[in-house]
Structures are given as structure tokens and as C-alpha cells.
Amino acid sequence: MRRVLLPVLALVGLFGTWEVLARSGALADLMNLNDTAGTVLVPAPSHVAESLWEDRGLLSEHGWVTLQEILAGFALAVVIGVAFAIAMHLSETIRRAFYPLAVASQTIPIPAIAPVLVIWLGFGIGPKLAVITLICFFPITVNTLDGLRGVDPAATRMMRTLDAGRVTMLRRLELPMALPHFFSGAKIAIALAAIGAVFGEFVSADEGLGHIIRQAQAQLLTARVFAAVAVLSTFAVGLFALLSMLERRLAWWGPGARGR
């Protein structure tokens, strides 16, 4: 009961205050924005809800495009991230050589390289996938690698005397042990994937929520900006919940699956 009630109360309190302040013009005054000519520059939650309803066709069409990008980019990041973690776990040389590079890859300012990616990969889904994968593989790789390296050395000794070879050790002991860690990384990555998709769309898109946000900004349709953001957040929260559910089913012994 408290699990549902508390977030709902927090949400109602926050949105209620926001509604009152925005409708009364207090927020606009505070920011020295005088709403004129019927343009709502500081939208109340009810304005956003209005936009969500009126622009539902637009938002669902473009939201679907963004959702596909998120899912494809995340899937790619999982494959690359896990493969990278396994490679770094199996080879000390690979780990020493590439771990610093993986860290460095996270310091790349996405807005700076996104246009370059468009030049390289064209205007299609390519650059969006590249951006999402680039920011998503990292938490997956780091967490999975921590899980693989964190296996109890006594368990490794035991498995060796129980005739486990390198591949068997990985399959029967290390990968399952790393599974809860993988989910920790994947849950961070899925939230980043939503941001990554919009970043990708800002630069080179004529569709997707990022495109809608950019257009709405240019037209001062602030309510629509918030509506698009709300859709994006819903995706992230929904996918996060889906991953948590998957974690409870597949890695039920891990810390992330307990208690919540």
C-alpha cells in the first residue's frame, strides 16, 4: 500500500503546487515571462496533459520511432557490453589495453560527435544506434566485469578440482554469478538509452520524439516539449520495470531481486 501511496502522494503534491503556481502566473512573473498573445510559455501540468491528448497522434507516431531506436540500441549495447566484459575477464592483456579506452569513451561529448556520426552513418537509424550503444555499453560492461571478477576464489578452486575447464567455469559459475551485476548495469543503461535516442534525434532526424521536441522548441510550444518528455520518461520507467521483472525471474538470488 505504502509502495503505491507514497510516490502517488509525492507526485500529486509536486504537480498540484506546479499547477497552482503556473496557472496563477506566479512562475511566469518569477522568470520575467509575461504570457501574451495566448502563448503559454510556462505550462501547467494541465497544459501538458492537454497537449498529450491533442497531440496524441503525433506523439504516438514519433514515440514509436524513438522506442524502436531505444530497444535496438539497448540490445546492441547488451551484446557488445557483455562480449567486451567477457573478453576483458578472460584476458588480462585485453583488460589492461582496453579498460582505460572504455572509460575514455564515456567522456566523449555526444553533441560534439553526433554530427560526425551523421556524416559517417547517414540520416537513418545508424547514428542514433551508435549514440545509444556508445553510452549504454559502459555501465553494462563495468558491472558485468565486476561480477565476473568478484567470484569467490574458493569457488573457482573448488570448480577446478571438480574438473571444470575454462569454458565450463565461465558457463556454470562465473556468468550466473555475474547475472545480478549485469542487471544492475542494464537498469542504468536503459534510462541512458532514452536520453541517447533523443540526443541522436536532435542532430539528424525528421522523426522521433527528439525531432518533436526540437520543433516544438522552435515554435515556443513548451507544453508539447513537456508532453514529449513525459512520453520519453514513461518509456524509460516502463522498460526499467520490465528489466526489474526479468531480473526477479532470472537472477532471483541476487540483491536486486530481493525485497522490492
Place this chain on the structure above:
Amino acid sequence: MQTSVQLTGLTHRFGELTVLEGINLLVRPGEVVGVVGPSGCGKSTLLELVCGLLEPASGHVAVGGAGAAADRLAGSAYMPQRDLLLPWLAAIDNAALAPRNRGASREAARQQALPLFNRFGLADFAAARPAELSGGMRQRVAFLRTLLAGKPVLLLDEPFASLDAITRGEMQEWLSEALRAEARTCLFVTHDVEEALYLCDRVVVLSARPGRVVAELDSPTARAKDRTAALTAPAFVALRERALVALRDGSRAGASP
């Protein structure tokens, strides 16, 4: 399956630190030998040397006469202090890990494990997950896992150290019965002198680091059916005192280099 373990002039170092020095020990086929000693005296290192996961700095280790690391690994199975059961596997699949590792199907591996579960009174727990088992039960499954490796030599590394006193007593009786039924050559590391003297034919006392053999005692009542009677017999009590004195003197000897 009866195989000897032989250590001759065994010395091991980690960098500058000498942990074991000049260990000579012959474990005869089917014999259970206990190794007791103060913390950090290299007891666990001794087991790693025997099962081929470490190479000695000098001296010689052989399992069944073979000294190569691969042969030692092939001849011995290791049971760690914590049960280390895999939480996602049922008890029977945990016990059947070695056959699975060697490529047996899940069904075939279970078929190998099942008779042991029946024989050792674990049949009702075969399908249970480790989290549903008590500490004692988990150690029983861990011991069956070690047995099912099918190795002639068992290396037990303080298997009951994390159990409470009552459960530990029960487990000692259970293990003594299991070893009567399934005779194997055993090296049993423990810090509990009483446990060693009850379960083992012979007990070796090591000094503080670097570990050297300071006493070897033959137990008159190894794996006796009546544990309480065995533990209170005057001969046992006297032997326990001797072992404790050796342990205490050994700790002092090690402390002053």
C-alpha cells in the same frame, strides 16, 4: 579407490613470506589425516599444493605417486570451508556438479547423485534450493558434491568451521559414518583439535607460520560410533591435552623466528 598422498621436504613461499617449511607427511591409502594449527600457518595452502593449484617452492608433492600438477588435480577433490553451493541450482544438481562439468547430461548426472542422496538420508532434500537448507544440510550436500567428483583423495578445508557447536557435533558423526561407508584418503584441515582427533586416524600439529610439523598423534578412537563416549574416554582426553600443548608450544615457537 585407495591412493596415497606424499609430501617430502615441502616448503612454500608467497614472495618473501615462508608459509610452510620442510613438511614431511605420508597419508596412506584410505587413511584420514587431520591437520591442525594456529591461524595463518599455511593449512589451506597445504591443500592447494596437494590438489595441484599451487606448485611448491621446494620439495615434492605426489598424489598416488604422481607429482605433476595435472595428475594431482585429477586425483583430488576440494571441499571449501563455506559450502559455496550455487544458489540457482537444486541440491541434487549442486552435488552433481562434477559429472556435469565432465559433460554428463543433467539427467545422467542426477542419476549418479541420487543413490548417494538416498544412502545419506538427503532424499527429501534433493529438489530443495540451497537457500531452503540449514547450514548442516548445506554442508552435507557440499560433501556429497566432493564425493561425486569421484576422486580418490578428498581435501576438506575446515568444512564445519562456520556451524554452531551442536550442528558441528552432528556433522562430525554424520561425516564419520559417511567415511566408514565410503572410505577415501582424506586430508582434513581444522582448527578444532577435538574434531580432528575424533574424525582422523592421525593428527598432525603444525606450528605458527612458517608451518612445520611439531607433533603427530595417532587417534585411538577415530570415527567411533558413539561420539560422546569416545570424546569423554580418558585416553581421548589425555591425547587432546597433548595435542593442545603441542599446538600452544608450536604457536610460541613460530612467533619467535
